Amino acid sequence: MRMILFSASNIYSFFVGVVILFAPACECFTSCLRHFTVREHSYSNPPGADRILCRRLAAISPGDTIAVFGATGGIGQLVTRKLLLDGYNVRVVARNASSAASVLSLSEAAMATDKTSTTTKRKKGTLEIKQIGLLDTDNEEDLKKALQGASGIVLTVGTTAFPTKKWAGGNTPKSIDNEAIRKVSRALMANKQLARKVVLVTSIGVTRTKEFPFVILNLFGVLDAKRAGEEAIQEAAAASGGTLDYAIIRPGRLVGGPWSNLDLAKLMKIEGGAENGVKIAIGDSLLGDCKRDACAEAVLQCLKNESCKNLAFSIASNEERAFTDRQWTESFTSMREEN
Helix, strand or coil, X not given: CCCCCCCHHHHCCHHHHHHHHCCCCCCCCCCCCCCCCCCHHHCCCCCCHHHHHHHHHCCCCECEEEEEECCCCHHHHHHHHHHHHCCCEEEEEECCHHHHHHHCCCCHHHCCCCCCEEEEEECCEEEEEEECCCCCCCCHHHHHHHHCCCCEEEECCCCCCCCCHHHHHHCCHHHHHHHHHHHHHHHHHHCCCCCCEEEEECCCCCCCCCCCXXXXXXXXXXXXXXXXXHHHHHHHHHHCCCCCEEEEEEECEEECCXXXXXXXXXXXXXXXXXXXXXXXXXXXXXXXXXXXXXXXXXXXXXXXXXXXXXXXXXXXXXXXXXXXXXXXXXXXXXXHHHC
């Protein structure tokens, strides 16, 4: 499989630049599974360490628990659905459990009586909702409990790039894309046994804030905040001694449902084509739209494909057929060689 890079002059017309001007920030959220190599200097042997090591040596697979932050957003909803259908147990971490349950189309009758936790069976996987607001807590123990037993973490949190009603209650880019992600990062660094994989969804343009159209998109600091969140996750992985991998997915302007933000793509019902074809490239080099469903599939692939490890890549949709598992493997492998 050959990856294709397009320059801005080949892709973007002035009209598309104007479209992006009014686009909100991408809803932004497990690097891919791999088999761990044991390094003697990375592990001590306190009582119970063998059991922890055995758990960490296993690859992420259906039946494991994945904690999802931002599950009520467009990408988050699709990621949650795909994980459940593939047999993963999903733990949604949300500020309001009842609201999250409503968005995720859960039945009130299926909810548990516990006000902070809701569990229901969804086909192959089990869905649980934990009520914890990242913006409302500085208690590391709350996050530790939310992440306990999770093999992977998916972060698809985000807000609008420009001031809207969604900023009410402190939901600004700095709070959501930077500070909230840093809380998760600190929890991972303080408790290295919490998870093995973490995937963060951000946006194209995070390293190109001086270029058009990103200089406009970043007027209120959304891309700076997303980049700071990326760095926090990379710091957690670096501090883990090799026990935590990451993947950072940078999608183009999000199109296709579910539409969770009021923007031009929603108003015009821009679906992004019938196919889920994508082009991906290491770093932050692409331009274009990205279907939410295609981005969600990339998240899933980063969980189950062991060729994806410690990668930050951009992704945009095209009119070709969706990648096969083999093509995802080839793409991840190629990007790791370039990295």
